[in-house]
Amino acid sequence: MSKQAINHMDNRPALNGQGASKKGLGISISKYISYFFLISLCLIWVIPVIFGVSTSFRSQTEVVSSGFRLFPEQWILENYVKILDNTSTAPILRWLMNSLFIATLHTFLVVVIISITGYGYSRMKFKGRDTLFFTLLGISFFPGVVNLIPSYKIIDALGWVNTSWAMIIPGLAGMGNIFLVRQFMNGIPRELDESATVDGASDFRIYASVILPLMKPILIVCGLFSFTGSWNDFLWPVIVFTDVDKMPVTAGLLLLQDIYGNYRMIGQLMGSAILAIIPTMLLFLFAQKYFVQSINLNSGIKG
Structure with missing residues (x-):
């Protein structure tokens, strides 16, 4: 070399x-x-x-007198004691229970409806299926505030003002959730449907026994989105609720601004807000792995 x-x-x-x-x-x-x-x-x-x-753990004197301080000089529980003792003008526990009932029932119905609807748009063949789907999807891009007055007229005509149904029923068939379920279902091999059909299974049996178990990750994610969306909804409950005892917690927080804000009870107002976000924070902590799974729309399929 x-x-x-x-x-x-x-x-x-x-x-x-x-x-x-x-x-x-x-x-x-x-x-x-x-x-x-x-x-x-x-x-x-x-x-x-x-x-x-x-x-929420500061005294009113410290809130008013001290400047910006990340942590209080003295931690107190007085604000939370006063919040929980006020069961007449600001029943925070009742509001939390109202929100929990509304959000839970709304989420359950959403999961049932979007799973069946997604199955229809993905697996069942009928004339105008895709045209209908994309038309409804396009309509869903309009701002929700456009529908406030018509929606209130419908709720008022049904006699649902100041009832939980005013928040439970609207938004059950959200096209965003249906789109996610449809896309996820399109990734499930159709050979599974064909095998079940050969065995004599009906459409409902295929949906319930074959498709539904595979859709668990995306249904959980849509359920989490629906629960947090219903829990955090602010404008709509303020419009449809005037009875203090029937309000969800978000409408109640607006009422607290008048009750506590006029007297500069900032600690109690902030404590009420902290109590309102605890359920959604706990829900996210226990279900965060499903948010990661939802990134891959075919995460329910293992081959």
């Missing part, structure tokens, strides 16, 4: 090593930038929550 070829082979690893070093340096810099961005974004979201929680 010539001396020139030997020199070339000796220099090649060095060049490859330099290239790998530069590539690794670029990856490290991008990784640190990503970490910095994510940590900054996390702080922007977390610090107000921490400040809100700590404010």
